[in-house]
Amino acid sequence: MEYADFLDETYEPDEADLVCTFRLVPGAGLSVGEAAARVASESSNGTWATLAPESDVAQYSAVACDIGPAGDHGTEVTVAYPEALFEDGSLAQVLSCIAGNILGMKAVETIRLLDCEWPAGLARSFPGPQFGSAVRSELLDAGDRPPLATVPKPKVGLSTAEHARVGYEAWVGGLDLLKDDENLTDQDFNPFERRVSESLEMRDRAESETGERKDYLVNVTAETDEMVRRAEYVADQGGSFVMVDVVTTGWSAVQTVRRRTEDLDLAIHAHRAMHAALDRLPQHGVSMRCLAQFARLAGVDHIHTGTAGLGKLENEDTAGINEWLRGEFHGLRDVLPVASGGLHPGIVDDLLAALGTDVMVQAGGGVHGHPNGTEAGARALRAAVEAHVDGESLESRAETVPELATALEKWGTETPR
Structure with a gap:
């Protein structure tokens, strides 16, 4: 030919x-x-x-x-x-x-x-997500508001005890999820199994004190067989979520994990580390829209898609990608988009105005960098999100939530770089 x-x-x-x-x-x-x-x-x-x-x-x-x-x-x-x-x-x-x-x-x-x-x-030859956006009510108590997550900062270097303590403070402050970041897996300063067990013990304590379901996005990223073993360990310890760096592990590895999590009733949180090697240059590579499609086919339940230019990372049509992830796709479940990277309470209103409330909001420095610590930062983020959902301005809500007032005084409404 x-x-x-x-x-x-x-x-x-x-x-x-x-x-x-x-x-x-x-x-x-x-x-x-x-x-x-x-x-x-x-x-x-x-x-x-x-x-x-x-x-x-x-x-x-x-x-x-x-x-x-x-x-x-x-x-x-x-x-x-x-x-x-x-x-x-x-x-x-x-x-x-x-x-x-x-x-x-x-x-x-x-x-x-x-x-x-x-x-x-x-x-339809692919499984698609097991839970999708239903994690908001099936695994958490987020209701109609965005589920809220945080990564302990610094993202690597904390001991297991420090990591678990940060998680507890974030949970009792009002956040739903503790999240490992992309490069925290099984290091000597914070070993995987000890981190999972101690963090979930603190989760149970936070649930008892708050009356809300809390959980932990555990990074199981590793060689494929080891990822499956780690997912099984998370389930044995009572966790409901695992996190996978879907680009660096590869799509076949994600599919293997998805097959095992079906039996374990675990949701998959997809971190997109390394995506920019494929999608950052507008003239070459593979778009984030396509990467999101591959992730939905492979069966992740949530995936980071950006912050519509309001955070610290480059973005590519975040709103359009999110709309596709939520839409009908040959009967496969939807995917909950995750907004993360440089977020803080002062820009939550603009973020949710741009992307809607059917997202997960994840903030790291914007929680732990609060002048009064992690618990106060969590209360500020929760208050900012609930204010938007209730149709109330951040300034008005800050009059009754001093932690939010302090966050607005510190960061204003500026976008970090």
């Missing part, structure tokens, strides 16, 4: 096709159409040499079928892939096709996978 066989702008994608939108800048000497044809060829069944196949393989060829106008970072092109190209339930195989060799081809100067439209059959 010639490269030209992979370009057909008259083709209308079939409902069983996986339809991918890319943005590309063609390599030297190639038109956009020629580059798009090479993308379709390389990501399905083409090659640089002319072949005379013994069987008809055209039915398994991807087709570049739409070329849009040029933009700031390239031209959008659509490639339709027949569903027969893909192995059901294997994210690794699917992504090797649609985000594999093509990212390094000379035929494109830059290329970015922007979005995917998933056929029902392929999407």
